[in-house]
Amino acid sequence: MAWAMDGDFDRWAMLAALEWQAELGAVEAIGPEPVDRFESTKAEREAKAARAKAPAKGAPPPPVKAVEVDAVAVAKAAAKGAATLEELAAVQEAFEHCDLKRGARNFVFADGDPRARVMVIGEAPGQEEDREGKPFVGRSGQLLDRMFAAIGLSRQAPDAGAALYITNVVPWRPPQNRDPEPGELAMMRPFVERHIALVDPELIVLMGNPACRALIGRAGITRLRGRWHELGERPVMPMFHPSYLLRRPENKKHAWADLLTIKARLEGMG
Ligand code: URA
Numbered sequence: 001m002a003w004a005m006d007g008d009f010d011r012w013a014m015l016a017a018l019e020w021q022a023e024l025g026a027v028e029a030i031g032p033e034p035v036d037r038f039e040s041t042k043a044e045r046e047a048k049a050a051r052a053k054a055p056a057k058g059a060p061p062p063p064v065k066a067v068e069v070d071a072v073a074v075a076k077a078a079a080k081g082a083a084t085l086e087e088l089a090a091v092q093e094a095f096e097h098c099d100l101k102r103g104a105r106n107f108v109f110a111d112g113d114p115r116a117r118v119m120v121i122g123e124a125p126g127q128e129e130d131r132e133g134k135p136f137v138g139r140s141g142q143l144l145d146r147m148f149a150a151i152g153l154s155r156q157a158p159d160a161g162a163a164l165y166i167t168n169v170v171p172w173r174p175p176q177n178r179d180p181e182p183g184e185l186a187m188m189r190p191f192v193e194r195h196i197a198l199v200d201p202e203l204i205v206l207m208g209n210p211a212c213r214a215l216i217g218r219a220g221i222t223r224l225r226g227r228w229h230e231l232g233e234r235p236v237m238p239m240f241h242p243s244y245l246l247r248r249p250e251n252k253k254h255a256w257a258d259l260l261t262i263k264a265r266l267e268g269m270g
Pocket of ligand 1: 134207
């Protein structure tokens with residue numbers, strides 16, 4: 001209730017009026033401006049909004065938005081920055097976007113002499129290669145060594161002219177030796193391309209369909225083999241994979257014909 005403070009009230013009259021109000025049960029003095037006691041203060045409103053935003057106690061955390069990674073672009077950038085084979089091996093081994101890495105025991109980079117005129121590119125390590133960390137050391141690798149020895153090339157040759165350099169498109173063993181998937185080949189391709197550029201061989205031999213698919217974009221080894229293809233300016237010979245020749249030895253004659261074609265090309269190149 002508001003008091004009109006005019007001259008009609010003297011001090012004693014005001015006190016008497018106050019006592020009378022108290023007797024009537026008034027417990028609070030009211031100012032001249034109305035007050036909305038249901039309206040919360042700004043601080044209370046802000047605290048309430050913050051409480052509404054915060055997760056309730058024990059509630060699961062809000063889902064984290066997955067960030068899409070372009071693995072091929074990451075591989076290209078990493079491979080491009082490698083100035084030596086050692087650097088390439090290091091950046092490829094550190095590449096985290098190929099799931100095969102998690103199931104493999106070892107990273108398998110290459111074997112042989114990087115000064116070689118011929119670079120052989122297979123598919124992916126098998127069980128023995130995964131165990132030893134070297135490409136083509138199992139049964140198919142032993143056949144591969146015998147095949148190239150027949151035209152005077154070896155990964156152990158001390159002389160660069162007779163040397164062989166061997167790698168795979170994929171450096172980690174796929175589970176149960178399954179074929180590498182198209183996505184896995186695509187993200188390894190920038191590394192193999194850089195590998196070829198750093199070794200700079202005179203010619204390349206691609207062993208089997210996955211290597212052909214990854215590097216010349218074609219499969220169908222029966223039709224591809226025996227003829228020269230190109231990768232940039234470099235001659236490429238697709239061949240039956242030695243593990244296929246172990247299962248189908250009747251096709252070794254075709255592999256022998258391809259080896260003689262390679263030998264003739266090397267002789268022609270001088
Ligand atoms: N098969 C391949 O393609 N590469 C190897 O290293 C072993 C088997």
